[in-house]
Each structure stands twice: as C-alpha cells, then as structure tokens.
Amino acid sequence: MSEDDAAQMIYEHQEEQQSLDTISKLENREEHSVLEADMIKGEPLYPHEVTRDSVLSLYIIALFFYLAAFIPPPLHEAADPTAGTAYPPPLPDWYLLWAFGCLKVAWDIQILIPLSSIPFLGLEDINLFLMTAKVWGTLVQGLIIGLVVAVPFLDRALGAVIDPQYGDVINRGHERRPIEDPVRAAIGVYGIASHRCWKQVSWFNI
Amino acid sequence: MKFNKLIGLVIGCLALFALPVSAETPILEELMRKYTFPLIFLSMAGAVFGVGYLYFTGLLPRVLFDTWAWIDERFALHRYVSLARREYYSVVYTLLPSTGRTIPQSHTERYNIKSIWYWYPFYSLGGLSFFAYIILTITGIYLGFYYVPDGEFILDENGHSTSGAYQSMELIMTQVTFGYIIRAIHHWSAHFMVASVFLHMMRVYFVGAYRNPREVNWILGAILLMVTIFFGYTGYLLPWDSLGYAAGAIGLEMATSIPAMGPLMAQIVFGGTQLTGDTVTRMYWLHIFVLPLIGTVLIIIHMALVWIQGEGEPH
Ligand code: HEM
Numbered sequence: 001m002s003e004d005d006a007a008q009m010i011y012e013h014q015e016e017q018q019s020l021d022t023i024s025k026l027e028n029r030e031e032h033s034v035l036e037a038d039m040i041k042g043e044p045l046y047p048h049e050v051t052r053d054s055v056l057s058l059y060i061i062a063l064f065f066y067l068a069a070f071i072p073p074p075l076h077e078a079a080d081p082t083a084g085t086a087y088p089p090p091l092p093d094w095y096l097l098w099a100f101g102c103l104k105v106a107w108d109i110q111i112l113i114p115l116s117s118i119p120f121l122g123l124e125d126i127n128l129f130l131m132t133a134k135v136w137g138t139l140v141q142g143l144i145i146g147l148v149v150a151v152p153f154l155d156r157a158l159g160a161v162i163d164p165q166y167g168d169v170i171n172r173g174h175e176r177r178p179i180e181d182p183v184r185a186a187i188g189v190y191g192i193a194s195h196r197c198w199k200q201v202s203w204f205n206i
Numbered sequence: 207m208k209f210n211k212l213i214g215l216v217i218g219c220l221a222l223f224a225l226p227v228s229a230e231t232p233i234l235e236e237l238m239r240k241y242t243f244p245l246i247f248l249s250m251a252g253a254v255f256g257v258g259y260l261y262f263t264g265l266l267p268r269v270l271f272d273t274w275a276w277i278d279e280r281f282a283l284h285r286y287v288s289l290a291r292r293e294y295y296s297v298v299y300t301l302l303p304s305t306g307r308t309i310p311q312s313h314t315e316r317y318n319i320k321s322i323w324y325w326y327p328f329y330s331l332g333g334l335s336f337f338a339y340i341i342l343t344i345t346g347i348y349l350g351f352y353y354v355p356d357g358e359f360i361l362d363e364n365g366h367s368t369s370g371a372y373q374s375m376e377l378i379m380t381q382v383t384f385g386y387i388i389r390a391i392h393h394w395s396a397h398f399m400v401a402s403v404f405l406h407m408m409r410v411y412f413v414g415a416y417r418n419p420r421e422v423n424w425i426l427g428a429i430l431l432m433v434t435i436f437f438g439y440t441g442y443l444l445p446w447d448s449l450g451y452a453a454g455a456i457g458l459e460m461a462t463s464i465p466a467m468g469p470l471m472a473q474i475v476f477g478g479t480q481l482t483g484d485t486v487t488r489m490y491w492l493h494i495f496v497l498p499l500i501g502t503v504l505i506i507i508h509m510a511l512v513w514i515q516g517e518g519e520p521h
Pocket of ligand 1: 434
C-alpha cells in the first residue's frame with residue numbers, strides 16, 4: 001500500500017467520523033440558553049467587528065513602526081535621590097495629568113482659603129476642613145473613578161427621575177445616537193471638559 | 207512530497223546553524239551581527255517560496271491535510287471543530303432565522319447605508335486596544351530578557367548616580383540587537399493603548415452601549431481602564447531615570463495621603479514609604495506578572511461577553 005493510498009483511507013475515515021459526529025449532535029440538538037433572551041440583538045463581534053478591526057490593525061502596526069523609527073523613546077539621566085529635579089519637570093505621564101491636577105486644585109484651595117490651614121483642636125494634621133489638600137485631592141480622584149464605574153446605574157436613575165413610569169424600562173438595552181439622548185451627551189461633554197481643565201491645572205506653577 | 211522534506215531539512219539546518227551562537231564569543235557575535243538580517247530574510251523568503259511552490263503545484267491541500275490528519279489522529283480535534291461550527295451556526299440561525307444566510311447581516315446592510323459609515327472606526331477601538339495589548343506582550347517578553355530590576359543606587363566610574371536597572375536600559379538602547387526598535391514599539395504601543403482605551407470608553411458612553419444587558423461589561427471595562435493606567439505608571443518607573451523617579455515621588459505622595467491606610471498602600475505598591483531599590487522590584491513584579499494576569503483574565507471575560515451579547519451599534 002502506497003503512502004497516498006494510506007492518506008486516502010485516513011481521509012475517508014476522518015470524513016466518516018466527522019459526519020457521524022455531526023449527525024448525532026444535530027439529532028440531540030439543544031436550544032442555546034443564552035439566545036433565549038430576546039434583548040440580545042447586537043452587532044456580532046465575529047465576523048463583522050473582527051473584519052473592521054483587522055483592517056485598522058494593519059494601519060496601526062504601520063503607525064507603530066513609523067513612530068518607532070522617527071521618534072526615539074526617551075531615556076533621561078539616571079535617577080539621583082540627592083539631586084533636585086529641575087529637568088524634566090516632575091509630572092506624571094499625560095494620561096495621569098488629570099489626577100495630578102486634582103491634587104493641585106486641592107492644594108491651591110488650601111492656600112487660598114487660610115481658614116483651612118488653621119489647626120483644628122490644636123492638632124497639627126487636622127485643620128478646620130478636617131483634611132489636608134493631599135487627602136482632598138486623592139478623595140476627589142476616588143470620587144471620579146466611582147462616578148465612572150456607576151455610569152450604568154446613574155443613567156437608569158436619571159431615566160427614572162425624568163420619566164417616573166417608564167424611564168428605567170425604556171432605556172433597557174437601547175443604544176442610541178448622542179443626538180437622541182441630549183442629556184447624556186451633555187453630561188459626557190461636561191465630563192470631557194472638566195478632565196481637560198484638571199489637566200490644564202496640572203501644568204501651572206511647575 | 208520528497209522535495210518538501212528536503213526543503214524542510216535545509217531550513218532546519220540553517221536554523222541549527224543559527225542556534226549555538228553565544229554573545230560571549232566575539233567571532234560568533236560578529237557572525238550574528240552579519241547574518242541575523244539575512245537569516246530572517248531568507249527564512250521569510252523561504253516560507254513564501256515554499257508555500258507558493260506548494261500552491262502552484264497543487265500540493266498545498268494535501269500538505270495541509272496531512273498536517274491536520276497528524277494532529278487530529280492524536281488529539282481528535284474534529285470533535286471540537288464540529289462543536290464550534292455547530293455553535294456558530296446555531297447562533298446565526300437563531301438570531302436571524304428568516305435570512306437562512308450563513309453570515310448575519312452587517313450594520314451597513316441592515317440599515318441600507320450606501321458607503322462605509324465614518325463612525326465605524328470608533329467601534330474598532332476596543333479591538334485595537336486588544337491588538338496593542340498583544341504587541342505589548344510580545345515586545346515586553348523581549349525586553350524582559352535584558353532588563354534587570356535592580357534599583358539600588360550606585361555610582362558609576364564618573365561618580366554619577368546610576369543603578370543596575372538604568373544601566374540595563376542603556377544596554378537595551380545601544381547594544382542589544384533590535385533593542386532600540388523593540389523598546390520604541392513597546393513605548394508607542396503603550397501610549398496608543400492608553401489613548402485607545404480612553405476613546406473606547408467614550409464611544410461606549412456616547413452611544414449608551416453600557417445599558418441593560420451590558421452593565422457588567424462596563425464595570426469590567428472600568429477595572430480594565432485602571433489596570434491599563436497602572437500598567438503605564440509602573441512601566442514609567444522601570445527605567446529608573448529622573449523622570450520615572452519624579453513620577454514615583456508623586457505616586458508615593460498620593461499613596462501615603464490616603465486616609466488611614468496610606469502607609470499600608472505605600473508598602474504594598476511602592477515597597478516602603480521611601481523611594482528605594484525595593485520600589486523598582488515592586489513595580490517590576492506588578493508590571494510583568496500581577497497586572498498581566500489580572501488584565502488578561504479580564505480582557506478575555508470582557509470580550510467573551512461582547513461575543514455573547516453583540517455590540518450595541520445604533521444608527
Ligand atoms: C484593556 C482595555 C479594553 C479592551 C481590550 C476592550 C475590548 C473591547 C472590545 C474588543 C469590545 C467590542 C466592541 C468594540 O471594539 O468597541 C468591547 C466592548 C465594550 N467595552 Fe471594552 N475594552 C477595554 C476597556 C474598556 C473600558 C475602559 C470600558 C468602559 C469603562 C469598556 C466597556 C465596554 C463595553 C460596555 C462594551 C460593550 C459595548 C457594546 O456592546 O457596544 N471597555 N471592549
């Protein structure tokens with residue numbers, strides 16, 4: 001028996017095996033439980049989204065190589081705990097500037113409002129605001145993150161307030177264009193704007 | 207068939223020739239410098255040529271089948287293939303039973319849009335974040351071969367402060383083969399990933415795709431956003447240059463200012479209430495083990511949920 005004959009036999013065997021499997025599975029076919037939910041009518045991740053993504057991925061990998069070739073990643077002087085850092089300015093990466101801005105705002109408020117720096121009950125750490133700027137700044141960051149996490153629930157509550165009868169039902173699973181939901185869109189734009197402002201503040205008085 | 211095996215043998219021999227090269231022997235290092243590019247080029251050209259040869263002689267299906275049969279005999283993969291195929295078609299037919307198509311209608315078809323809609327790229331941002339994550343993993347593995355997580359301050363021969371970590375970064379930037387380009391791609395894809403995750407969140411927000419069945423995905427996403435930012439922050443410190451040190455000082459201040467559990471947070475994240483060599487070790491372990499573990503698991507769940515629920519894409 002030649003090699004080709006053996007391969008042919010294996011091929012036929014596999015085919016048979018596969019069709020037997022398919023037939024037995026189709027006969028004992030069950031409903032897919034997830035699909036029973038009628039809310040699910042989204043755009044499929046595969047193949048539609050994957051197609052769009054793979055086209056863009058090619059552009060993006062080209063972009064990475066282009067940037068990598070022409071703009072070198074920075075490597076400054078070695079860290080020196082004894083030296084002051086005049087350059088580069090002590091700033092975090094760009095995506096953390098908003099958090100740094102929060103700290104600065106809190107710091108400025110503490111300086112601008114002298115009341116807040118008066119010690120409370122004669123204690124050093126505790127002032128009339130009961131907290132220092134750093135604590136306020138950090139708490140504000142936590143608050144912002146908490147707001148972001150709570151968006152779906154806030155949205156529902158908002159719907160219930162605007163329309164007490166159907167508000168929280170009507171939005172169920174309904175993605176819409178921003179123009180159809182002006183309140184949500186406005187809140188979003190406000191969020192982006194305040195993010196931008198905190199970022200700006202982080203550059204003051206370096 | 208025999209000819210293919212011959213080609214395989216030749217390529218295998220070339221690979222063997224490349225393997226025992228050690229960076230300690232100058233001659234071999236010289237050889238490596240000279241032949242790395244040609245070898246990569248040759249093997250890529252060989253792959254293209256080999257596949258092209260098989261394709262034009264009509265042998266390609268046979269070779270693919272032999273490979274498949276070899277694997278299938280051992281692992282009975284046909285079971286899982288038919289299972290996956292059945293699942294996929296059951297999904298398609300249940301969602302759109304009337305079409306009888308094997309592929310569901312696309313957004314363009316459903317709403318009869320005549321051209322590619324200019325908002326479509328925004329829906330790719332999640333996928334592009336994932337793509338950047340994969341690139342970061344690959345380049346990060348390469349950087350990990352050479353980076354030394356040693357942040358102890360020492361003096362170099364000129365009396366300037368330096369550290370093992372910083373010296374290894376200098377090595378990567380100047381000496382290591384492909385070190386510069388790999389670090390540059392790691393750097394740019396990290397920035398790209400943070401940006402695209404932010405924008406992805408905005409698109410989800412502005413189309414209201416976080417509503418009813420998708421709240422869990424929003425919360426997972428918010429955690430992923432923090433994981434991404436923390437990835438960036440820990441990586442920023444690793445070179446242990448003056449910029450990373452300054453960022454470390456700010457982060458440490460923020461951590462210690464958290465009421466009640468500040469010192470504990472500083473201990474967990476920064477390895478103490480002072481910036482020392484331990485900080486770098488902490489950041490390294492977070493950056494290369496803890497965050498990748500959490501991030502990968504969460505991304506898999508996040509994307510599995512999108513797979514199950516579909517994307518919310520309004521018109
Ligand atoms: C590592 C970061 C992330 C990755 C890799 C990722 C990946 C993805 C992918 C591939 C999709 C499919 C749809 C699309 O591409 O737009 C998606 C959808 C989604 N993502 Fe993310 N994502 C990430 C971060 C986030 C963040 C920060 C949020 C929000 C806080 C978020 C919330 C969502 C939601 C709610 C969906 C479902 C949207 C829909 O069904 O239309 N994700 N994610």
